[in-house]
Amino acid sequence: MSSIQIMAIDASGAIRFVGEVLRGATCGCFCPMCKSPLVAKQGDTNEWHFSHEASQERPECEAGAENLARSLGIEFARELAERGALVLPEYRTSAGVISAWLDRSQAVEWNAQISGPLAWREHPPKSKVVATGALDTGAAFALFVQVDDAGVPQVDDQPEHCAYGSLVVSAAWPSGTRTREDAMAILKQTVSFRWRYHLDTLGLRAAAQAAIEAEVSAVRQRTEALQRERANAAGRRWAEIGKRLERPYDVPPVLRDVGQQASPEPKPTASTLPSGTRFPAYPGHALGCNFQFFRLGADEAWVFYPMDVAFINEHVKMANVAQPLPTKLWAIAPVGGPREGWDECFPPSVGSADAELGIYWVRDHITAVTFLSPRSKGTHTANDPAEFSNR
Known part of the structure; x- marks a missing residue:
């Protein structure tokens, strides 16, 4: 994977690829961060890419590649949704108990898919919602598009218990990526969806948790019953010892x-001392x-x-x-x-x-x-x- 800049924006703000513009300074493209003119490097040896004139890149210009990758990811997600091909993976969570009686964890998962059209937001800021809609599980849904590990999405403006997840794209591209068609084909292979939250609307996790807690309760009851039995047995054993301690001496039959x-x-011995000895x-x-x-x-x-x-x-x-x-x-x-x-x-x-x-x-x-x-x-x-x- 390469982190070189293969995308830029033209005078209208549209995304342009290095393989789709004129060579050199006549490409008509600009840096999405500093707005400086760019040069389309289309040589025979190095990877094709955009570069600032006279190498005037600023540190913040590196973020421009991530922003364009996110914009392309949003475009990719919209195309999938319009074709009904935006399929979500199963939501996975777990139920479990950690206690003195039993440690148990059980995976819980369910299918949740988009139901109906999504409402897309224009030019959503980084970490903000890209589209909203509903799921067939009855939950509200918010879609994010993020680049690699871009942090936690912001859901402050969403309804309580809104389900949400992120379509994750990469800012690095394989060698030879020059056109939009190339990039879209790569996204189709590399993009992933990451669930962030889904309320247990179907009650599957609650049922699994209840089953585990019932098992813990049964183990606790069996353990406590065994402990009581052991304590009672010990009490009976020591009560018998106490009775033996209070029992008067018996003269052996032979005597x-x-x-x-x-x-x-016979002369008293250690084991046949007469009653009354001090x-x-x-x-x-x-x-x-x-x-x-x-x-x-x-x-x-x-x-x-x-x-x-x-x-x-x-x-x-x-x-x-x-x-x-x-x-x-x-x-x-x-x-x-x-x-x-x-x-x-x-x-x-x-x-x-x-x-x-x-x-x-x-x-x-x-x-x-x-x-x-x-x-x-x-x-x-x-x-x-x-x-x-x-x-």
């Missing part, structure tokens, strides 16, 4: 058999209830256990709280005793640190266990916390 044979009582490192432990061990890191482990009602009544201070004292509380205590910063390890929603006793008071065992479990590298239940020493 019951030995007792019935009047044999000497553990000073874990104050307030309810007699006969299990401990739950949580290993959070190489140097961090915690024990969770239910507390004795009498201990609660003796030690819990419900300052400025006008409500009955709870009869069921739990505790979280650091394995190996309190260390620096131990009282900053859990949020208030889990428990309240008691610096004097070295424990966290816990009101809701489900909240505490749910907080500890996903952070735990290992967990274990036992009657005696001594069993946790090697875990």
Whole structure:
């Protein structure tokens, strides 16, 4: 493609081509921008083109070639429209949703053609409407003619929701383009139509959008149902753990058999400690209830256990709280005793640190266990916390 000037205007303002005028300064053509006389260069070696006399081109004269290309594009569009050959491509848009549940996009397109004659405007300024009319989709229509990427068309003077698009032509021409016939043949091959906007008058995009949103809603409902089921299962699991923590010790059957044979009582072991045993490192432990061990890191482990009602009544201070004292509380205590910063390890929603006793008071065992479990590298239940020493 060449950007040389193959068009100019004559004294009447009509477009003339370099191959259709006399050679040299007698061509009678002028620059469309500065109005200076032009010379028709019709040599045997270089491309035929127009040139300013004595090379007096100005920078703004380059825009003249674009303006003439646009004018020729308007002429081409009018000829197509008069023959009923101005066929528009399908309008393409899309429907879609981006959400936490689903990302989906769907192409939507429909056919829209000019219905009836177009009203053409004389000498429309750059970026302004060239012709107006209606489409068979029921929308008003505005036609623009632009050169390459000439910017966004101006539709300020058009009705609201007016559909519009641009016939796009190029200011560069193939080598050997000299006449109007040549240029029109090239436009027929290279011109393109670019849709800018079309209201969803047929409701096709709305229908596609509704279908996608229904799919998103179904995915959301399935996901939320699965999350609820998982939460309920976790709640049932931790409720069972809580029950096991409060369950009194059972004497193993083998020891019951030995007792019935009047044999000497076996020495209590870590797994057969009698009910009533106290553990000073874990104050307030309810007699006969299990401990739950949580290993959070190489140097961090915690024990969770239910507390004795009498201990609660003796030690819990419900300052400025006008409500009955709870009869069921739990505790979280650091394995190996309190260390620096131990009282900053859990949020208030889990428990309240008691610096004097070295424990966290816990009101809701489900909240505490749910907080500890996903952070735990290992967990274990036992009657005696001594069993946790090697875990």
